[in-house]
Amino acid sequence: MAERAVAEPAVAADPLGTVLRPVRGGNGFEEAVERLLQVVRLGLVPVGGRLPAERDLAGRLAISRVTLREALRVLHEQGLIESRRGRQGGTFVRAAPPPGAGLPVDAAGLEDLLRFREVLEVGAAGLCARAGLTGADAALLRARLRDTGDAAIDGYRRADTLFHLALAELSGSPSLARQYAAVRARLNELLDGIPMLIRNIEHSQAQHAALTAAVLTPDAPRAEALARAHTSATASLLRGFLS
Amino acid sequence: MAERAVAEPAVAADPLGTVLRPVRGGNGFEEAVERLLQVVRLGLVPVGGRLPAERDLAGRLAISRVTLREALRVLHEQGLIESRRGRQGGTFVRAAPPPGAGLPVDAAGLEDLLRFREVLEVGAAGLCARAGLTGADAALLRARLRDTGDAAIDGYRRADTLFHLALAELSGSPSLARQYAAVRARLNELLDGIPMLIRNIEHSQAQHAALTAAVLTPDAPRAEALARAHTSATASLLRGFLS
DNA sequence: CTTCAATGGTCCGTACCCATACCTTAAGTC
DNA sequence: GACTTAAGGTATGGGTACGGACCATTGAAG
Numbered sequence: 367m368a369e370r371a372v373a374e375p376a377v378a379a380d381p382l383g384t385v386l387r388p389v390r391g392g393n394g395f396e397e398a399v400e401r402l403l404q405v406v407r408l409g410l411v412p413v414g415g416r417l418p419a420e421r422d423l424a425g426r427l428a429i430s431r432v433t434l435r436e437a438l439r440v441l442h443e444q445g446l447i448e449s450r451r452g453r454q455g456g457t458f459v460r461a462a463p464p465p466g467a468g469l470p471v472d473a474a475g476l477e478d479l480l481r482f483r484e485v486l487e488v489g490a491a492g493l494c495a496r497a498g499l500t501g502a503d504a505a506l507l508r509a510r511l512r513d514t515g516d517a518a519i520d521g522y523r524r525a526d527t528l529f530h531l532a533l534a535e536l537s538g539s540p541s542l543a544r545q546y547a548a549v550r551a552r553l554n555e556l557l558d559g560i561p562m563l564i565r566n567i568e569h570s571q572a573q574h575a576a577l578t579a580a581v582l583t584p585d586a587p588r589a590e591a592l593a594r595a596h597t598s599a600t601a602s603l604l605r606g607f608l609s
Numbered sequence: 610m611a612e613r614a615v616a617e618p619a620v621a622a623d624p625l626g627t628v629l630r631p632v633r634g635g636n637g638f639e640e641a642v643e644r645l646l647q648v649v650r651l652g653l654v655p656v657g658g659r660l661p662a663e664r665d666l667a668g669r670l671a672i673s674r675v676t677l678r679e680a681l682r683v684l685h686e687q688g689l690i691e692s693r694r695g696r697q698g699g700t701f702v703r704a705a706p707p708p709g710a711g712l713p714v715d716a717a718g719l720e721d722l723l724r725f726r727e728v729l730e731v732g733a734a735g736l737c738a739r740a741g742l743t744g745a746d747a748a749l750l751r752a753r754l755r756d757t758g759d760a761a762i763d764g765y766r767r768a769d770t771l772f773h774l775a776l777a778e779l780s781g782s783p784s785l786a787r788q789y790a791a792v793r794a795r796l797n798e799l800l801d802g803i804p805m806l807i808r809n810i811e812h813s814q815a816q817h818a819a820l821t822a823a824v825l826t827p828d829a830p831r832a833e834a835l836a837r838a839h840t841s842a843t844a845s846l847l848r849g850f851l852s
Numbered sequence: 853c854t855t856c857a858a859t860g861g862t863c864c865g866t867a868c869c870c871a872t873a874c875c876t877t878a879a880g881t882c
Numbered sequence: 883g884a885c886t887t888a889a890g891g892t893a894t895g896g897g898t899a900c901g902g903a904c905c906a907t908t909g910a911a912g
Binding site: 698 | 902906907
Binding site: 379380381382383384385386387388389390391394397398401404405408410411418423426427428429477478479481482484485486488489490492493503506528531532535536537538539540541542543544545547549551 | 622623624625626627628629630631632633634637640641644647648651653654661666669670671672720721722724725727728729731732733735736746749771774775778779780781782783784785786787788790792794
């Protein structure tokens, strides 16, 4: 139990504070900026790709176009996106946001992130395995696995993210998928500041294949164990680099 | 495709929709109403108890006092709270919100709720066991367990909720605790519409004791298995009643 | 009995956000 | 080439929420 020396502020359990926290994450358009950054950090829209049209985006985020455009203006000023008019126009992703662009992460925040991620990742694998994936869902997971194999080095993070996100979405719990997306975006932001080794990628790739197999067998305990092992690798990596 | 007949809208995995969803949960004071209802449904403030002062509440929720008071007015009109002025004044909880006061839950929503709850519950137990609880934290968990034993029948739900919430808060992941609080509030809303049997309570109580023992041993796999068994009992109960 | 402090109750000017309509640009379509 | 369409760009009036100050009420402290 020598670990956890990192973040131990004697939790003290403040249940009221757990519920009575700010209802708003920020100044309206700031939330929109955050969501758009999530889309890019998760690789849902790759660099060079096109975001949905403004009217569509505003509708999805349930904000007015004016507010959305304010958010887009911020991203444009940072050189992350570019807009073109005309029939084939739209808003295009020019570059990935720099690592550490968001709020700085302290030790407690990192511990929160890594633990919550482990729970969601293991939970998603377990739910998928226990429910059993139907033909179409199983095919989707296999396709995402294949993508991680086909991906080049600089595209691996994106393929990896999409694989795990697919698993979360196939878990049958949209709430879990939403939380995983948010957590994974924060995680990617940190990982982007750390070099990637070919050896790690190969190992990760083997784990993905084994995890997929266990989920599709289905063998829930094995899927959960594999998911836990897979996440703990990244966890130690990050705990090492950010301390 | 006959399996998983319960909630199967052919997931189809829409990653963009997972992130690009409304940034606001409601009309400002509606969110405040929801949070205050959570506090009551979780039993953080028991019936008859006093909520924090308006200025404090407004600060915690990061909304203006005007907006907060609009939320309080709604709850007052429903006879749930009552305000008294003066030095020993405050806002007091008069009654628990009626079951089914929130949005109606369809089959897909119920499945989402139950699955996510299982993941969080099992995850919290696992995290606590794997990290090992320190003296003060272990004492808190034991105290909450004792409360569930001391509780009368009509107070059992509250004690049960506080026990599980404590476990979530001791997991070392505030994010997990926040999500669990939200999920558990929704769950309690549904459970309040179902009669409670003494036999169920006794069984539940035994499971709590075993879970606490496994967490403190610590025996992570056993803690996780017990948490899963404990949640699946309520899950089948609810699946049965709401179908 | 006076004073003080903690609380709920009220008001106002400011800033943000929204809904809606209209304009501009560019690529297809006929 | 004229027209249509899908996209970004712009302008305006109204509603909502905020911050801060002030008032009213009650009980405790001195």
